[in-house]
Amino acid sequence: MDLLEYQGKLLFKKHAVPVPDGRHAATVQEAVEAAEELGFPVVIKAQVQIGGRGKAGGIKLAKDRREAEQHAEAILGMDIRGLTVHELYVEQASEIAEEYYAAIVLDRGAKKPMAMLSRMGGMDVEEIAEKHPEAIVKLHVDPLIGFEDFHGRRLAFEAGIADDVVRPVAAMLGRLYEVLVQEDAMLVEVNPLLVTGSRDVVALDAKITVDGNALYRHEDTAAFRNPSAEDAQEQLAKQRGLTYVKLDGNVGILGNGAGLVMSTLDVVAQAGGRPANFLDAGGGSKAEAIVDAVEVILSNPKVTAVLFNIFGGITRCDEVARGLVSAFEQVDVRVPFVVRLDGTNDEEGRRILAEADLPNVEVAKTMLGAAARVVDLAG
Amino acid sequence: MSILVGKETRVVVSGLTGREGSFHGLNNRRYGTAVVGGVTPGKAGQDVEGIPVFNTVHAAVEETGANTSMIFVPPRFAADAILEAADAGVKLVVCITEGIPAHDMLRVYTHLRRTDRTRLVGPNCPGVLSPSKANVGIIPAHFFSAGNVGLVSRSGTLTYQIGNELVQRGFGNSTIVGIGGDPVVGSSFIDVLALFEEDEQTELVVMCGEIGGDEEERTAEYIAGHLSKPVVGYIAGFTAPRGKTMGHAGAIVSGSSGTAQAKAEALEAKGVRVGRNPTEVAEVAAEVLGEKV
Numbered sequence: 001m002d003l004l005e006y007q008g009k010l011l012f013k014k015h016a017v018p019v020p021d022g023r024h025a026a027t028v029q030e031a032v033e034a035a036e037e038l039g040f041p042v043v044i045k046a047q048v049q050i051g052g053r054g055k056a057g058g059i060k061l062a063k064d065r066r067e068a069e070q071h072a073e074a075i076l077g078m079d080i081r082g083l084t085v086h087e088l089y090v091e092q093a094s095e096i097a098e099e100y101y102a103a104i105v106l107d108r109g110a111k112k113p114m115a116m117l118s119r120m121g122g123m124d125v126e127e128i129a130e131k132h133p134e135a136i137v138k139l140h141v142d143p144l145i146g147f148e149d150f151h152g153r154r155l156a157f158e159a160g161i162a163d164d165v166v167r168p169v170a171a172m173l174g175r176l177y178e179v180l181v182q183e184d185a186m187l188v189e190v191n192p193l194l195v196t197g198s199r200d201v202v203a204l205d206a207k208i209t210v211d212g213n214a215l216y217r218h219e220d221t222a223a224f225r226n227p228s229a230e231d232a233q234e235q236l237a238k239q240r241g242l243t244y245v246k247l248d249g250n251v252g253i254l255g256n257g258a259g260l261v262m263s264t265l266d267v268v269a270q271a272g273g274r275p276a277n278f279l280d281a282g283g284g285s286k287a288e289a290i291v292d293a294v295e296v297i298l299s300n301p302k303v304t305a306v307l308f309n310i311f312g313g314i315t316r317c318d319e320v321a322r323g324l325v326s327a328f329e330q331v332d333v334r335v336p337f338v339v340r341l342d343g344t345n346d347e348e349g350r351r352i353l354a355e356a357d358l359p360n361v362e363v364a365k366t367m368l369g370a371a372a373r374v375v376d377l378a379g
Numbered sequence: 380m381s382i383l384v385g386k387e388t389r390v391v392v393s394g395l396t397g398r399e400g401s402f403h404g405l406n407n408r409r410y411g412t413a414v415v416g417g418v419t420p421g422k423a424g425q426d427v428e429g430i431p432v433f434n435t436v437h438a439a440v441e442e443t444g445a446n447t448s449m450i451f452v453p454p455r456f457a458a459d460a461i462l463e464a465a466d467a468g469v470k471l472v473v474c475i476t477e478g479i480p481a482h483d484m485l486r487v488y489t490h491l492r493r494t495d496r497t498r499l500v501g502p503n504c505p506g507v508l509s510p511s512k513a514n515v516g517i518i519p520a521h522f523f524s525a526g527n528v529g530l531v532s533r534s535g536t537l538t539y540q541i542g543n544e545l546v547q548r549g550f551g552n553s554t555i556v557g558i559g560g561d562p563v564v565g566s567s568f569i570d571v572l573a574l575f576e577e578d579e580q581t582e583l584v585v586m587c588g589e590i591g592g593d594e595e596e597r598t599a600e601y602i603a604g605h606l607s608k609p610v611v612g613y614i615a616g617f618t619a620p621r622g623k624t625m626g627h628a629g630a631i632v633s634g635s636s637g638t639a640q641a642k643a644e645a646l647e648a649k650g651v652r653v654g655r656n657p658t659e660v661a662e663v664a665a666e667v668l669g670e671k672v
Contacts, residue, residue, distance in 0.1 A: 002622075106481055108562045108592040108629070111488050126634060143485040144493075184482055186562070213628055214480035216455060243626045247618070258560055258626025259534020259589055262615035266639075267656050269618045278619075280626040311540045313505075313519040343539060344519060367540065368658055 001210050004047045006089040007224045008206030011183050017175045017190075018202045022091035031072035032065060034090040040064055044071045047087040048080050048228045051124060056080045061093055086227040094204060095197035100161060101125060101136070102173060103189040104180045112140040113180060115147070115173055117155040121192035135159075147177035168201040169193065183221065184214030233277070233300050240292040242279060249274025251378045252297040252306035252335075254290075256281050256315045264309045267367060273375035276303045281315070290323025295331050305378035308339040309367055310349075317341040317349030325356045336360045336377045340370035381509035381554045382529070382574040382581075383471060383500065384412075384447065388513045391416045391439045391469070392430075393460040394451035401427050403451065403475070403517050410520050412513040415443035418460075436460075436467040449506070449515050450474040457502060458483035462490065465497040472565070473515045474501035481628070484563035491565065499565025503627065505535035505557035518555060526551020528664060529575040531568055532587035533560050533627065537615060537657070541587060544661035550668065553580040560627025562591070568598040576606055583609045583668055585660060588642055590616035591629045595642035603649040609667045612646040612653040613660045614639045 003011070006024045013019060023034035024047075035042045046058030053059050058080050062068035068090070078085045099122035107114040118136045120128050128136060137159045141147050152170030161169055172193065180188045189207040196202065215222040237244030243258070247265075251273045255261035258280050265275040277300065281293050297306055310320050320341065327333070339361060341349040350363055362377075364370035390407065394400035395417020405428055408414040416431050416439040423434040433439040436448065448464035450457055450472065457476040464472045479502050491497055500507055506516010510525040517535070522543055528550050532538040535557055542555060556571050558564050568586055575581045584606075588595040595614065602610050616625060616632075617639040624631045632638050643653045652667070654660030 106485070106562065109594070109597065111485060111563055113485070143482070143489050181482060184480055186481060211481045211628075212624070213454065213478045214482065217480075245620075245623045245625060247620065255536070257534060257536025258630060259532070259537030259587070259615050260540055262534075262589060262619060262625050262630065263537050263540070263613075263657060265618040266615060270655065275618060278623075278625055311536050311543070313536060313539050314517055315536075342543065343522070366658070368656060 001212050002049045003208045003210065003224060004049060004087070004226055005045065005206050006047055008208040011179055011208060012203055012206055015175050015179045015182065017172060017179065018200070019206070020092045020094050020202055020204065022089055025072070025088045025090055026086065028069060028072040028076060031088050031090050032068050035062060035068040036065065038090060038092050041093040042068060043091045043093050044068060044075060045089045045091060046075050046078060046080060046085040047089055048083040048085055049226060050081050050083055053080060058085065083228045094194055094202065096194060097197050097199065098162060098195040099192035100169065100195070101128060101191045102176060102193045103187065104176050106186045107140065110140055112143055113177065115139045115141060115151060115155055115177065117159040117169070117173065119159050119161045125191065141177065146181070147174050149174070162195065164199060165195050165201055172201055172203070179208070183208070184211045184218060185209060186211055233296060236299055237296045240296060242289070242293055242296060243282065244296055245278040246300065247275050247277055249276045250302050250304045251374055252276045252300070252303040253309070254279045254281055254293050254297060254306070255309040256311065260309065260311055264307065264367070264371070267371040268307065268375060271371045271375040273371070273378055276300055287319055287323035287326055290320055291327045291330055294324070294327035298331060298333065298335070303335060305335050305374050306337045307370055307374040308337065309370060310341050310343070312341070312343030312345060316345045317343060318345040318352060321349035321352035325352065325358065328358050333360065336362070338362050338364050338370050338374040338377065340364045340367055380578050380580050381512055382578050383554060383556060384507045384509050384513040384515050386512050388413060388447050388515065389443065389445045390414045390447045390449050390515055391418060391436060391443065391445035392449045392451060393418045393436065393464065395419060395427050395430060395432060396422055396425070397451055400451035404430065404449070407514050410514040412515060415445050436463045436469065440467045440469060446470050447515060448472045450476055452476060454478035458487050461487050461499060465491055465494065469497060472497055472499045473506050474499065474565070475504065475506060475516055477503040479561065481562050484561065488563055488565060500556065501559040501564060503561040504559030504564070505538065507554065507556050509554045510552050516557065518557070522546060523555065524551040527553060527580060527582040527668070529553045529578065529581040529584040530555040530587070531571040531584065532557055533589050534587065534615065537587055541585060541613065541657045541660050544657055545664060548661055548665045550665065553578055560589070560629050562629040567594055569601045572598065572601065572606060572610070576608060581608065583611065583664055585611050585613070585664055587613045589614060589627065589630050590619050590625065590639050591631050591637045593636065596645040599645040599649040599651060602651055610651050611660055611664045611667065612643070612651045613657065614642045614653065
């Protein structure tokens with residue numbers, strides 16, 4: 001789960017990572033009040049989880065009340081690369097002397113946290129990596145030992161940052177590591193890490209990705225919301241306990257098991273179709289879960305045909321078939337379905353479907369055949 | 380032979396008295412696997428259809444001589460259960476549990492590698508099946524028969540799909556290994572391929588990857604340098620959008636890294652043939668094995 005900047009900064013404050021003083025605001029009035037409380041000049045920042053906010057006009061300096069009001073009005077509701085801005089962060093403006101880059105990531109390949117520091121900050125890290133790969137210093141940290149002072153010193157000296165800020169930057173890296181581990185984050189990124197005119201070291205931005213599997217032990221993080229990224233279908237799916245990702249096509253898809261569903265999307269695309277969603281009904285899906293899944297898939301108005309691709313292992317095809325029959329009783333179904341059932345109790349499943357004689361439901365024998373047929377029907 | 384599990388396997392199940400643990404533990408026993416004990420703290424002395432339950436893995440190992448642990452406990456207790464099994468001297472831990480925090484797994488992984496006594500398969504995996512010998516996990520064994528194709532995969536149902544396509548072409552499996560869909564898993568493709576390379580029964584390996592991380596890319600390098608047996612690849616997730624987790628915690632394209640395209644290209648660059656869909660994977664495997672005969 002990706003956190004918004006202001007949410008990340010709440011976690012930073014909790015772990016004593018220095019940040020400029022700031023306030024969250026959801027309305028123009030709140031933004032103006034926050035600005036007056038903080039004292040001008042302030043920066044008004046769009047809260048959306050996407051790079052390039054500044055270039056898109058989502059970050060503005062306000063010198064007085066009138067400008068704060070103007071900018072807040074302009075930015076709220078703005079569309080930044082497909083995301084609508086619902087929230088602002090109002091922050092004391094900082095005088096910029098140097099811009100560095102710092103990050104701690106969970107390196108999947110090495111299976112260790114990796115700390116990174118660069119004296120070139122303020123631009124996209126992929127851009128730094130491409131243009132000045134030598135300017136990024138990387139260091140793995142042993143997860144059983146943790147981040148020691150020497151890690152911080154090494155990173156700071158090897159990155160070639162200004163001598164007078166080596167100690168505070170190294171200290172900040174240690175705290176960012178603490179955020180990574182104690183908040184169960186997969187990524188903690190500060191870009192830019194700022195040295196101010198008075199040589200203070202602060203995190204001007206905060207990009208944190210937390211591990212969804214660890215939310216049970218972080219009540220505060222679990223309660224964070226991101227209204228600009230919330231999608232009606234995805235919210236509904238979440239309530240029903242289904243793994244659903246909305247895509248932009250028109251072929252609704254349900255399968256069991258993440259790998260098989262991904263493969264089903266690919267096969268539909270190969271057949272010339274465009275998947276409308278990823279939906280994993282999970283292992284051992286019961287009939288009720290299937291009813292919920294049909295409801296979620298059809299709540300997307302773009303869907304013009306639906307493919308069920310089931311390979312029964314723990315999931316029993318007869319349960320899936322029963323679920324589909326009850327879904328047709330409970331949900332107003334107006335689009336054609338193609339159903340492919342293979343594996344545990346597949347014959348029984350097909351018999352149930354044949355007996356129910358559901359309108360608009362076709363049974364396909366193979367995964368490829370099913371994909372080709374549903375693409376035909378979706379138009 | 381076969382790899383990881385076989386006739387010598389003796390399984391202790393952590394979480395045997397739970398719904399999933401008892402269902403699959405008994406299922407594995409029915410298949411002929413020696414499921415010799417279970418562990419549920421506080422329930423020592425009970426049994427699950429004749430399988431004795433112990434308070435600790437140590438007690439279970441001492442009493443039953445278990446050499447393999449299968450873990451079904453909920454995610455918040457799973458890292459502890461893996462470490463307990465390793466501490467009790469079990470050689471192989473198969474962790475089925477899905478949803479273990481990644482930082483827990485970092486600690487577990489680092490400890491297991493450092494002590495180097497216990498191999499972990501999973502978590503978030505369907506387990507390991509050596510057809511007609513032993514089944515440790517949730518793979519529906521009745522689809523598969525013994526044969527010469529090794530199968531290693533990050534996904535469960537996709538493995539069944541590909542395995543079934545192979546069965547329809549008359550091929551069986553030496554061992555099927557689900558390594559799991561989490562970002563941090565105990566055994567990598569490389570670990571499992573190294574075992575298949577040494578296994579006499581295995582003549583070809585099908586590896587089934589998916590988006591996220593760079594393991595498939597590193598595996599491609601490994602195959603070029605170390606494998607004499609043919610490998611057929613498959614990658615799921617060509618249509619996955621960036622930044623979205625596709626069901627498995629580890630299945631995510633971050634920025635420009637972890638794409639299916641990059642993985643397929645890395646494998647092909649090292650001479651591994653990659654099927655575009657499960658059916659084609661089986662066709663390619665059949666073709667390669669056919670040529671061998």
